[in-house]
Amino acid sequence: MSNLIKLLPDAVANQIAAGEVVQRPASVVKELLENAIDAGATEIQLIIKDAGKTLIQTIDNGCGMSETDARMCFERHATSKINETNDLFNLRTKGFRGEAMASIAAVAQVEMKTRLVEDEIGVKINIEGSSIKAQEPVQTSCGTTFSVKNLFFNVPARRNFLKSNPVEMKHIIDEFERVALTHPEIYFKLTSNGNSLFDLPIGSLRQRIIGVFGKNFNKKLVPIDEKTTIVNITGFIGKPEFSRKTRGEQFFFVNKRFIKSGYLHYAIMKAYEDLIPKQTYPSYFIYMEVEPSTIDINIHPTKTEIKFEDERSIYAIINSAVKQSIGKHQMAPSLDFEAETSFNVDPVKAGDEIKMPQIRVNENFNPFETKEKSGGSNGRITKKDSTFELPKCDVDQQQALTSLYHDNNLITITDEDEEEDDQQAIVEVDVTRKIFQLHSRYIFSQIKSGYILIDQHKAHERILYEQFLETLGAKKATSQQQLFPVKLEFSSSDFAILTEIWDEVKLIGFDIEKFGNTAIAVNGVPADLRQTDIPGLFDKIIEQFKNNRDELKLDTTDSIARAMARSMAIKAGKKLSENEMTLLTDQLFACESPYFAPNGKKTIVTVTLDELEKLFN
Numbered sequence: 210m211s212n213l214i215k216l217l218p219d220a221v222a223n224q225i226a227a228g229e230v231v232q233r234p235a236s237v238v239k240e241l242l243e244n245a246i247d248a249g250a251t252e253i254q255l256i257i258k259d260a261g262k263t264l265i266q267t268i269d270n271g272c273g274m275s276e277t278d279a280r281m282c283f284e285r286h287a288t289s290k291i292n293e294t295n296d297l298f299n300l301r302t303k304g305f306r307g308e309a310m311a312s313i314a315a316v317a318q319v320e321m322k323t324r325l326v327e328d329e330i331g332v333k334i335n336i337e338g339s340s341i342k343a344q345e346p347v348q349t350s351c352g353t354t355f356s357v358k359n360l361f362f363n364v365p366a367r368r369n370f371l372k373s374n375p376v377e378m379k380h381i382i383d384e385f386e387r388v389a390l391t392h393p394e395i396y397f398k399l400t401s402n403g404n405s406l407f408d409l410p411i412g413s414l415r416q417r418i419i420g421v422f423g424k425n426f427n428k429k430l431v432p433i434d435e436k437t438t439i440v441n442i443t444g445f446i447g448k449p450e451f452s453r454k455t456r457g458e459q460f461f462f463v464n465k466r467f468i469k470s471g472y473l474h475y476a477i478m479k480a481y482e483d484l485i486p487k488q489t490y491p492s493y494f495i496y497m498e499v500e501p502s503t504i505d506i507n508i509h510p511t512k513t514e515i516k517f518e519d520e521r522s523i524y525a526i527i528n529s530a531v532k533q534s535i536g537k538h539q540m541a542p543s544l545d546f547e548a549e550t551s552f553n554v555d556p557v558k559a560g561d562e563i564k565m566p567q568i569r570v571n572e573n574f575n576p577f578e579t580k581e582k583s584g585g586s587n588g589r590i591t592k593k594d595s596t597f598e599l600p601k602c603d604v605d606q607q608q609a610l611t612s613l614y615h616d617n618n619l620i621t622i623t624d625e626d627e628e629e630d631d632q633q634a635i636v637e638v639d640v641t642r643k644i645f646q647l648h649s650r651y652i653f654s655q656i657k658s659g660y661i662l663i664d665q666h667k668a669h670e671r672i673l674y675e676q677f678l679e680t681l682g683a684k685k686a687t688s689q690q691q692l693f694p695v696k697l698e699f700s701s702s703d704f705a706i707l708t709e710i711w712d713e714v715k716l717i718g719f720d721i722e723k724f725g726n727t728a729i730a731v732n733g734v735p736a737d738l739r740q741t742d743i744p745g746l747f748d749k750i751i752e753q754f755k756n757n758r759d760e761l762k763l764d765t766t767d768s769i770a771r772a773m774a775r776s777m778a779i780k781a782g783k784k785l786s787e788n789e790m791t792l793l794t795d796q797l798f799a800c801e802s803p804y805f806a807p808n809g810k811k812t813i814v815t816v817t818l819d820e821l822e823k824l825f826n
C-alpha cells in the first residue's frame with residue numbers, strides 16, 4: 210500500500226493555524242494594535258471600512274523594520290520578542306509567538322509599508338494568501354503602516370460566517386477600547402467609514418476612561434490602590450449606585466494586557482454584595498502588576514486568559530481593595546434603591562418574612578360625611594387606639610383582606626409606618642371609589658366575582674410594547690416637536706448601538722439627527738411620551754436593547770419594542786389619577802395579550818370572592 214501521509218503545503222497549513230489567531234476583523238485589529246505598541250509607538254491610528262471586512266489599517270510611529278525583518282515578519286514563528294524558552298516567563302511585550310502576521314497574511318490581502326528611523330527610504334511588501342506579490346522601496350514616514358484588505362477573501366466559508374457590520378464593528382470597538390484603556394500614554398484614533406469614532410489624546414488614566422466612555426463617567430469613578438508583595442493594584446471602580454444591568458464596563462489588566470477572569474470578577478462582585486441590586490453589575494477598571502514569572506499567558510490563543518501562580522491570594526487582595534475603596538469614599542449611604550427605576554423592584558420575595566400592616570378601625574366612619582367634617586387631611590380617618598392585626602398570610606391575601614374591610618366601610622388604612630419598613634403591605638384607600646391605587650404601584654379594581662390587581666408598570670409595558678410593534682410594522686408614528694432640541698452625548702460604543710437601532714428609534718416617533726461624532730440632537734419625541742428625562746430615557750433604551758439582544762437573543766424589532774416599552778412605561782411609585790387608572794385598565798384589556806408583560810410576568814392578579822371566603826376558614 211502506498212504512503213498516504215504527506216506534508217501540507219505551507220499556505221494550507223498557515224490557513225489552518227490562522228483559524229486560532231484570526232477569527233474575525235476584531236482579531237486582526239487586536240494583533241495590529243499590539244504590534245504597534247510593542248514597536249514603541251506613541252501615536253497609533255486605526256482606520257476601518259465596512260466593519261473591517263474591506264479594510265483594517267493601522268498607522269504607527271514605532272520603530273519600524275529593516276528590509277529583511279519586513280520580509281521575515283510574515284514567516285511563522287518569526288519574532289523579535291523572545292529568543293529562548295526562558296523569555297516566555299519574563300514577558301514584557303504583548304507578542305511572543307511570532308504567529309500573528311503569518312496568520313493574517315494567510316487569509317487576507319496585506320500591504321505593509323515600514324521604515325526605520327535611521328533609513329531614508331522604507332520598504333513596501335504586498336502579500337496575499339501567504340504568497341509575496343510585490344516588494345519595493347517606498348517613501349514613507351518612519352514607523353509601520355499595515356493595510357489588511359478583504360479578510361478571508363480565500364476562505365469563503367469564514368467570510369460568510371462574519372456577522373452583520375454593526376456586530377463586527379462592536380467587536381472592533383471592544384478590542385480598541387481594551388488597548389486604549391491599557392495605554393493612556395499613547396495617542397489613539399479610530400476612524401470608521403470616514404467618521405472619527407475615537408480621538409484619544411495622551412493623558413491620565415481617568416482622562417482616558419472618560420475619553421472612551423464619555424464625560425458622564427467622571428462622577429462614577431472611585432480610585433483603587435493597593436500595593437502588596439504579590440500584586441500591585443491600581444485603577445478605578447464604579448460607585449455602587451451606577452451599577453447597570455448589563456455587564457459592560459468591566460476590565461482587568463495584568464501587566465498591561467487585557468484579561469478575562471470569572472474568578473476575579475467574582476471577587477469584585479462579592480465586595481459589592483448587598484450594596485447593589487441583584488443582577489446588576491458595577492463598572493471596574495482594575496490594573497494589576499505582577500512579577501512576569503508568576504503568570505502563564507500562553508494558555509490561550511488569544512492571550513486573554515492567564516494562569517496566576519497564586520490566584521487565591523490575588524482574589525483576596527482584590528476583594529479587600531475594592532471593599533476599602535467603597536468604604537473610603539463612603540458610597541454606601543448615598544444608595545437609594547427606590548429611586549433607581551431601571552430595574553424591577555419586587556418588595557416581597559418568596560420566603561421573606563412579611564410584616565402585617567397596621568389596620569385601624571374607624572368606629573365613627575360615616576360615608577355621607579364630607580372630607581372636611583371627617584377631620585382627616587386627605588380623606589383618611591384613623592383612630593390610633595383601636596388597632597388590630599391581620600392574621601399571618603401572604604401579601605395577596607393581605608390585600609384581599611384589607612380591600613374587603615374597606616368595601617364594607619369598616620376601615621381606612623394609613624401609611625404612617627412607610628419609612629420604618631418598606632416591606633409592609635401598605636394600602637392607600639379612597640373610600641369613594643371602586644378603582645384605586647395601592648402603594649402607588651398596583652391598580653385595584655372591583656369586579657363582579659371579586660377583584661383584580663393590576664401591576665401598573667408591567668401593564669403599561671405591555672400596552673406600549675404592542676403599540677410599538679404595531680408602529681414599527683406600519684411605519685407611521687407621530688412625533689411631537691420639542692421647543693428646544695436636546696443635545697445628547699454618548700460613549701462610542703453606546704453610539705454604535707444607537708446607530709444600529711437608529712431607523713427604529715425614528716420610526717417610533719423620535720425626531721433625531723446626528724450631531725458630531727457621538728452626539729445627537731433630539732428635535733421631537735413620540736406624541737404620547739410622558740417622560741421628560743430624555744437623556745435618561747436614551748441611556749435606558751440602549752441599555753435594555755443591549756440586554757435583550759445579548760442575553761435574550763431577540764430580533765432587532767422585538768428588542769427595540771421591548772427596550773422602549775420597558776424604558777418608557779410608568780414606574781412603580783407613580784401616583785395615578787382615577788382617569789389615568791381607568792385609561793390604563795381599558796388599554797390593557799384592549800391588548801392582544803393583556804395578562805402578561807413582554808417578559809412573561811403577570812400583569813394582572815385576580816382574586817375571586819370564593820378565594821376570599823376561604824381565607825376566613
Ligand SMILES: Nc1ncnc2c1ncn2[C@@H]1O[C@H](COP(=O)(O)OP(=O)(O)OP(=O)(O)O)[C@@H](O)[C@H]1O
Binds near residue numbers: 244248287289305307
Ligand atoms: N508595527 C510593527 N512595527 C515594528 N515591528 C513589527 C510591527 N509589527 C510586527 N513587527 C515585527 O514582526 C514580528 C512578527 O510579528 P507577529 O505579530 O507575527 O509576532 P509577535 O508579535 O512577535 O508575536 P505574536 O504572534 O504573539 O503577536 C514582530 O516580532 C516584530 O518584530
Ligand SMILES: [Mg+2]
Binds near residue numbers: 244303309
Ligand atoms: Mg504580534
